[in-house]
Amino acid sequence: MGLLLTILVIVAAVAAFLWYRQRSAAPTGAPPAPSNRFHAVTIHIRADACPAVRVFASTKFLAKEAPRLPLENCTAPVCKCRYEHYDDRRTEEDRRESADAAKYEGEQKRTRKDRRRSRA
Numbered sequence: 001m002g003l004l005l006t007i008l009v010i011v012a013a014v015a016a017f018l019w020y021r022q023r024s025a026a027p028t029g030a031p032p033a034p035s036n037r038f039h040a041v042t043i044h045i046r047a048d049a050c051p052a053v054r055v056f057a058s059t060k061f062l063a064k065e066a067p068r069l070p071l072e073n074c075t076a077p078v079c080k081c082r083y084e085h086y087d088d089r090r091t092e093e094d095r096r097e098s099a100d101a102a103k104y105e106g107e108q109k110r111t112r113k114d115r116r117r118s119r120a
């Protein structure tokens with residue numbers, strides 16, 4: 001009987017821990033949770049954005065380091081500033097792709113044989 005009670009106490013403790021962790025993992029008003037370690041955000045500045053947020057117009061942040069919106073000193077009646085999301089890994093892939101395309105185009109020009117054949 002003592003063993004059954006011990007098991008029940010352990011199960012209850014694990015359940016309470018999981019419930020507590022799930023509840024604390026959902027922050028409100030915080031920057032969006034990063035999908036990977038290098039997830040980056042910039043702040044999209046609208047034409048009517050407050051002066052406070054314009055300071056960050058061209059700054060790229062790691063998602064976990066981005067300032068929270070609206071900013072503490074935001075002067076707009078309703079802050080319309082939004083995050084724009086970047087997946088840094090995807091940007092690198094795009095760059096690699098276009099470099100390969102340029103190389104392939106160059107090879108095509110070099111291996112053209114029509115000129116020699118028309119002369120003979």
Ligand SMILES: [Zn+2]
Binds near residue numbers: 050074075079
């Ligand atoms: Zn604002």
